[in-house]
C-alpha cells in the first residue's frame with residue numbers, strides 16, 4: 001500500500017468518532033478540534049501511559065496540576081511577555097497574515113528560517129520569490145513581533161479587571177510550585193515534577209489537523225539537577241523519551257533528533273534537542289528537550305522576592321538554585337503520531353481492502369469487543385454474562401456490539417483498533433456443535449486474524465496471557 005495521507009486519517013477520525021471539527025454545527029471555529037468518544041479514550045490512554053512511565057513508576061518524580069490562569073508577573077519573570085513572539089508578515093494585497101519563517105522553511109530550511117532577524121524576513125521573501133499562498137502576490141509588509149500569548153481579563157466588570165494570560169506552557173506552574181513541592185515531599189536532587197495540562201498560543205498559522213492548534217495539551221517534566229554533571233541527565237532523558245515512543249509503537253525510521261542551532265534557542269535555553277517525526281507533510285517537532293539552566297527559578301526568585309534555593313541535606317551550607325532539564329511532550333501531536341502510525345490498509349485474499357488501526361494494545365480505545373453472533377435472546381444473555389464477568393475481573397475497556405453482520409462488526413472493530421474480539425455463537429449456548437463446544441467462545445486477533453476457540457473458564461487466563469505478550 002502507498003504512503004498514507006493526512007486526509008485518510010482525518011476522515012477515519014471523523015467517521016469513527018475519534019476527532020471532530022470544533023463547533024461544527026455553527027460552521028466550526030478554525031483549527032479547533034473536539035475529541036469524540038474514541039478519541040478521548042485514546043488520548044487518556046496516552047496520558048495514562050505517560051504518567052505511569054514518568055511519574056508513578058519512578059521514585060524521583062512527583063506530579064502536579066497547576067492553574068491555567070496565573071499571576072501576570074509569572075509571565076514577566078519567565079520572559080514570555082518580552083520574548084514569546086513569532087515574526088508576523090502581512091500580505092498587503094489581500095491582508096492575510098503569515099509566520100514569515102514558516103513561509104521560508106521549505107526554500108531555505110528549518111534551521112536557517114528559525115534564525116532570521118525581523119528585518120531579514122521581507123527581503124528574503126522577495127528574493128526567494130515566495131508569493132502569498134492565498135492571492136499569489138509578492139507584496140509583503142515588514143515582519144513584526146507578534147506575541148503568542150492569549151490575553152484575557154480577570155474580574156466581573158469588563159474593562160476593570162486585570163489583564164491576565166492563558167498559560168502558553170504548563171512549565172511555569174511547576175516552577176512557581178517548586179518550593180511548595182520541596183517542603184511537602186522528601187524529594188532530593190535529582191528529582192522531577194510532571195504535569196499534564198492545556199496550554200494556549202495564538203499561533204499565526206495553525207494547521208495540519210491537531211498538529212498545530214491554538215489550544216493544546218502538553219505533558220511536561222521539569223527535572224531539577226545539580227549544575228555539575230547535568231549533561232548526563234540531558235542524555236539520559238533523550239534516550240528515555242525516544243524509547244517511550246518506540247515502545248508504544250512509533251517506527252524508529254520515522255523519528256529523528258534535531259539539535260537547535262545556537263541562534264535558534266528559546267530565551268531560556270542553553271541547549272535544546274527536538275525529537276521529530278516524519279508526518280505526511282514532512283518532518284515536524286513532536287517533543288523538545290531543553291536545558292533551561294537556572295533561568296526560571298532565578299527569575300522567579302528575583303521578581304517574587306521568595307527564595308527558591310535548594311539546600312543540600314548533607315551540607316546545609318551548600319544552598320543553590322538547581323538547574324532544570326525539561327522534557328516537553330505535545331500530547332495532541334503524540335496522539336496524532338499514534339493515529340498515523342496505526343493506520344493500515346490491507347488487501348485481503350478476496351481483494352477487499354481492510355482498514356485496521358494497529359494501535360499498541362495499551363493504547364487501543366476499546367480493548368475487547370464482545371459480539372453475539374445474532375440478536376437471539378439466549379445469545380445476548382450469554383454474551384452479557386461474558387461482558388459482566390470481564391468487567392468484574394479486569395480493568396479493560398469493553399464494547400458490546402450487536403448491530404450488523406458479524407463481518408461488518410469485525411471490520412468496525414478493526415477500524416477502531418480493537419485488539420481482541422470475543423464471539424458468542426450457537427456453539428457457546430450448546431445449540432450447534434459445528435460452531436463449537438458448549439461454554440466456549442471464539443477469540444479473534446485483530447492483527448493476525450487468527451481465531452481460537454477458548455473455554456469460558458479459561459478466558460481470563462487467555463486474556464492475561466495475551467496482554468503480557
Ligand code: GAP
Pocket residue numbers: 168169170171201203210211212213214215216217218220285286287288326328329330331332333
Ligand atoms: N515548556 C517548553 C515548551 O513549551 P515548546 O517546544 O514550545 O516547549 C513543547 O512546546 C511541545 O508542545 C512541542 O514539542 C509540541 O509537541 C507541543 N506544541 C507546541 N506548540 C503547539 C501547538 N500550537 N499545537 C500543538 N502542540 C504544540
